[in-house]
Amino acid sequence: MDRPLTDKTPPAKTRMARGPRERGVDRVLKLFSFLQSNGGPARLAELPHALGAPKSTIYDLVNILSEAGLLEVRGKESNVYFGKLIYLYGASYLRANDIVARGREMVDALAKETGETSELCTRLHGKQVIVHARPGSRPLRISSEIGSRIPLPWTASGRLMLSQTPLAEISAILEPEDRTMPDGKPVDIAAFAAECHAHTQLPLARTVGMISRFTQCLAAPITNQAGQVEATICFVLPIDIPEEKMRMLEAKLLEASEAISLGGDALR
Amino acid sequence: MDRPLTDKTPPAKTRMARGPRERGVDRVLKLFSFLQSNGGPARLAELPHALGAPKSTIYDLVNILSEAGLLEVRGKESNVYFGKLIYLYGASYLRANDIVARGREMVDALAKETGETSELCTRLHGKQVIVHARPGSRPLRISSEIGSRIPLPWTASGRLMLSQTPLAEISAILEPEDRTMPDGKPVDIAAFAAECHAHTQLPLARTVGMISRFTQCLAAPITNQAGQVEATICFVLPIDIPEEKMRMLEAKLLEASEAISLGGDALR
DNA sequence: TTGAATAGTCTTATATATTGGACTACTTTC
DNA sequence: GAAAGTAGTCCAATATATAAGACTATTCAA
Structure with a gap:
């Protein structure tokens, strides 16, 4: 409907961190949100900085998520984006x-x-x-x-x-x-x-x-x-x-x- | 393509738990997987049993995920299923x-x-x-x-x-x-x-x-x-x-x- | 209404996930 | 080829998320 002045999807809000450490689940939510606002794949190595998260955490989570199929990591540049599984879940939403x-x-x-x-x-x-x-x-x-x-x-x-x-x-x-x-x-x-x-x-x-x-x-x-x-x-x-x-x-x-x-x- | 004997999607594998406690992210993956194999919304109260997970954990995670929009909880029966956001992420996959x-x-x-x-x-x-x-x-x-x-x-x-x-x-x-x-x-x-x-x-x-x-x-x-x-x-x-x-x-x-x-x- | 069953909330302890940072491997530059 | 930069792996410490379980609220039946 009504159209945005810019097509760039805004960064989107997520719950604020309350301490020096942040929950894995929250990191995942921010990661997803970032990927979407990014509008396409992001280099794995960039993610920790882009998300303000420690390298070790992001590498760990991306591993888990891509193994599961929710994310896909491609090419020698390690481009990260949504995976098949998330698409299938989306299709399930649509069916329901x-x-x-x-x-x-x-x-x-x-x-x-x-x-x-x-x-x-x-x-x-x-x-x-x-x-x-x-x-x-x-x-x-x-x-x-x-x-x-x-x-x-x-x-x-x-x-x-x-x-x-x-x-x-x-x-x-x-x-x-x-x-x-x-x-x-x-x-x-x-x-x-x-x-x-x-x-x-x-x-x-x-x-x-x-x-x-x-x-x-x-x-x-x-x-x-x-x-x-x-x-x-x-x-x-x-x-x-x-x-x-x-x-x-x-x-x-x-x-x-x-x-x-x-x-x-x-x-x- | 080739068709399955049964239309029921099989339970789908996830990484095995290695101790008395399990990671939040893993619980989320199992939850998603369960919802899909379930073919439709599941009662919130059923989930802990269905997933072999503690009540407190599941209630906590479902809260986070539904607040984020990845899940939706509906009706007084608290039926849980995939949410709009997961659909949008799926659409992003498709575009890419x-x-x-x-x-x-x-x-x-x-x-x-x-x-x-x-x-x-x-x-x-x-x-x-x-x-x-x-x-x-x-x-x-x-x-x-x-x-x-x-x-x-x-x-x-x-x-x-x-x-x-x-x-x-x-x-x-x-x-x-x-x-x-x-x-x-x-x-x-x-x-x-x-x-x-x-x-x-x-x-x-x-x-x-x-x-x-x-x-x-x-x-x-x-x-x-x-x-x-x-x-x-x-x-x-x-x-x-x-x-x-x-x-x-x-x-x-x-x-x-x-x-x-x-x-x-x-x-x- | 009482009682029983089911659903959801809250608190507290400890098992462990998250983290910093050191280390390795690989690229690029000069 | 050496140096500088970039990408990824691994390890050990501790902040905290997960889990157990007590508790409350709600629903249902009789």
Whole structure:
């Protein structure tokens, strides 16, 4: 959905170390996180420095993880990246979450049908994550990398995903880093929460020129059986789209949203 | 490719514990492995018993992992399964390994075009793994779950994936559990290695009635830039397929194999 | 309601994983 | 070929994560 100013996935937060030694599991989480934000393989020898971790620890853990298949180490440069096994686990996730599976297909269909960039988003802590995206057929491609994370207040989807969340919880969810708008202004949490809650009755959300001056975003919720917003589908559009086409896209999106959502229609 | 007698993914091996306490990382690996072989969410309270691990450890680790997003804990039953983040990491793997990405597409295309069940396989230790599969249009569907693991000696793909591997290494790769054929007979490693090496010159591999009496498998290698067999594409077919159609399928498969492989054509 | 079973939390001790750093092996540079 | 740098291995010490188990909370049955 709404697109980031930069495609570079931000470094991503992990729990702070509380002493001179750090848990193996935490090191692994940071390693994964680093690899993803790196966007590709990293040299094994670089990792200790990049992660602020001792050489011995990293060499040990990479050994274990690559032996298991979660990581792969390649070439004489010892390039480290995610391995087959993690891919298979990801596939298991997909099989178990058909909302996501069906959402993906819907995104593809919408993009193909309308020619507009379409995305499937979810929430991870205080950010939305682009889970799947299909660029439209416009000459100027507005693309966001899969996996890129954007603070919830920056996006239309974010408002939908928090539409059922009470103020206090919203406040708890948003990390300090998620409380600044793209233009640098701080987020007024109360006002933001109000915007979110407005969408309890209003399935479509729209933000205009929020992340980029020249784009707008139109989003619809996908709800699970319990009626909670689990994900959103959205279009990323140029701001100057004709009124009529806009209507059409809104209709399509609503239709898609209803087709995928699993009932309990809290958002009508 | 070749299909398993049972769809149930086997428990999968992990490094043995060497004392009264076990490393956190190892517990995590076992947990992941268990979840996958379980085929779906498991109750949190069951996990300590299922993994032979202390309650406190598992509760602790699941907390960390679910907070990170690698696992998700749902409902009042506390059902534990893979989370969004692991899916995103899997997607990163896919982006970095376009052999797999293109192989998937090819499998879909082949299945659609020929109506036969088609699969993409890789190797993980002594087993092959089905990375992607598309069932054919036959009334009797021969399906293998994505992620299911089959000992290399049971499959045509296995022979291709070991075609460049020296006997000693093959012997090291095959775990005890991978050295028994479906009918219970032990694998003659030397003979098996010879079969594998035969495929250095011969791109197509075929096994008839090996896993199931009524099916055969036809496989072709996918090589990386270094000319190593990284994966295979294959058809799973009934044994009684007409000679003529067989020829056609062989041609298709060869063509596909050449289209995807990244050169260094060690296998001609 | 009581009782029993199941699920989850918290604390404390000790077995060991993490760490620093010395050492080796390998590359690159001059 | 020597020197300097880079990559990887190995070992021993101690900070702490794992584990045991007591405890609390919740669910279910009668």
